[in-house]
Amino acid sequence: MKELIVISLGENTLHSVVEQVKRYLGNNVVVKGYAIERGIHQRFENSVVLVTGETVLNLAADYIKGAKKIIVARRALSYDFIEPVFSLKEKTDVLLVNDTKESCLEAMDQLKSHGFQSLSLHPYYPGIDGYPTCQVAITPGESQLVPKEIHDVIDIGNRQVDITTITEIMFELDHLHEAGTLASSEFVSDIIGLTKYLSTLNQKYDQSNLLLTTIFDKFGKALLFCDDDGNIMYSNEKMNWMLNDTPRKQPTISDFLGEEFQFKTDGEHEDEVVELNGNTYIVSVDRVENEEGVICYLLEIENYDTLKELDTVIRSKIKNKKFVARYDFHHLYSRNEKMMEMTALAKRMAKRHAAILIQGESGTGKELLAQAIHNESLRSHQPFVPVNFAALSPTILESELFGYEEGAFTGAVKGGKRGLFEEAHNGTIFMDEIGDAPLDLQVKLLRVLQEGSVRRVGGTEQVPIDVRIIAATNLDLEEKVQEGSFRQDLYYRLNVLPLNTLPLRERREDILPLMHHYLNTFTEEEVYHANEYIEKDAVDFLIQHPWPGNVRELINVVEYIVSMKLPNERIALRDLPRYFLKEAEVSPRPVSVLSEKEEVLLMIHKKYGIGRRKIVSELKNKGIVIGEGKVKRVLSELRDKGFIEVNKGVRGCMITDDGVNEVRALLR
Secondary structure, eight states, X not given: OEEEEEEESSHHHHHHHHHHHHHHHGGGEEEEEEEGXXXXXXXXXXXXXXXXXXXXXXXXXXXXXXXXXXEEOXXXXXXXGOGGGGGSXXXXXXXXXXXXXXXXXXXXXXXXXXXXXXXXXXXEOTTOSOOOOOSEEEESSOGGGSXXXXXXXXXXXXXXXXXXXXXXXXXXXXXXXXXHHHHHHHHHHHHHHHHHHHTTSOTTOHHHHHHHHHHHHHSXXXXXXXXXXOBEEEEOHHHHHHGGXXXXXXXXXXXXXXXXXXXXXXXXXXXXXXXXXXEEEEEEEEEEEETTEEEEEEXXXXXXXXXXXXXXXXXXXXXXXXXXXXXXXXXXXXXXXXXXXHHHHHHHHHTSOSOEEEEOOTTSOHHHHHHHHHHHSTTTTSOEEEEETTTSOHHHHHHHHXXXXXXXXXXXXXXXXXXXXXXXXXXXXXXXXXXXXXXXXXXXXXXXXXXSEEEOBTXXXXXXXXXXEEEEESSOHHHHHHHTSSOHHHHHHHTTEEEEOOOXXXXXXXXXXXXXXXXHHHHTSOOOOGGGTBOHHHHHHHHHSOOTTHXXXXXXXXXXXXXXXXXXXXXXXXXXXXHHHHHHXXXXXXXXXXXXXXXHHHXXXXXXXXXXXXXXXXXXHTTOOOOHHHHHHHHXXXXXXXXXXXXXXXXXXXXXXXHHHHHHHXXX
């Protein structure tokens, strides 16, 4: 995956720039940030490096020698927070506060170029010898540097990387095609709000007029400004095209829209629909005002057919939103070689049409993998329909999968209902926990796979379907086939293209990156390393934890850590969930030195009542694979020795006092 290195002087600027760049680059580029004030301890050879100014370029020179490309950011003032500056009177003495002399002077020049020449700006930065007494300070995101005696502080926000620098970054990372449209549209969108504000200002500045003209010409709608009498004062390029047949001497609204259009200068003006040259348009009117009153009127004209088409697309997307796969293979990034081999195999399988069976422990991302396969397939623009066989009762599974006709059973909705197989037509159906499917339903599933059609409950008609089947389970289906609880013919129908996910304990090199990712997700901040949040001994402990719940367990633990963390403190080992501490107490030596019989006894000791199937599942989560038949024999031996009691019902196997003494002896 491509990488961008961002280097700034301070943390505030770094956070702002990294956040902005990530918004354009998305998940296709890894963005890493480094602040000089925090220290840099590596070199960035063959990397694309973005530095936030000439000062940073000089300070970081030793670290970026040999970089593939060095881009010096051109930064512009943020218009979102600049409005309070307009309230300052002419010739007011203002302290311009920033982190370096150079950045102070640059920000001062930018303010002057935006029309604030009348202010008396004075630079202030850490280490300056002296500065004049001022009542007001302006700072671009560095308010912590403002001298304490100044109470009137206008924070105009961190300066943003300008659109030319963003374009240069995307070009260098070969990302211009994917994100160029987003960047340009966001740039135009950001300053559309500014244009409505600027239109209320004094129009005497040539630069403001040029800026407004450029923005209006790029706007997606046809715009024109007129006075109280309807005389057209200004129109953008799109409006000029529409005005082509209108007399140009002194055109008015009536010349253009006709006498029937009622242009009102008092009260609110409702949107109107007008016919022009065989096309239907929606016309809206807004007043452009300042403190003294109305300056002029702004008319926006939009093609009604375009709006109607957009509305249809939006409604269609909203309708099918529940059947959209949100994840792709970028979300399966891993440093583990086996994991990379598995995802490469999955990508090849995605291009085929045969059924895929994903097997793996709970929490290893089987549905995420299924969504990625769908999005990589030729059916990526069609529905992705998930169904969990363990979450639905057997009584409603059939009607959910195959649908039903009106009156098929009590409570059936009028007109019947399409089943999930029909909803997935031309797309993918993901059958999760397929190992829990009842035997009678397995017969009907097999018929659907063989015939390519479904029959609704209570109906007689066969409905043809074309779906890609992806099934998943955390059970050993071969063992279930041998037991007779899963049909062999269905198993072979599903297991055409087999995939196996990896438990987290077999890809420990991914634990720290995953923790880092979810720390950022739950904090909604930029956490640069897990060590910022968690002490090293706790991190080491988490890396060595067996993670029986895999990634799902890790996500829960990270959310717990974020919830429990106190300000200015890091999570210590003692702050982890209690079952971690219990694990550390009960298992002081590696479990791998125990025999299978001892493992089973230890599992029964840990759980207050546990059944045979649950023992098999829990041991499998620890990487110990023992079949139910063997566990049954082990339980019989342990019972004969008096270590356990075997009961019927939910309590299952329970340890005796002799068994507890045996466990203590094992763990000495």
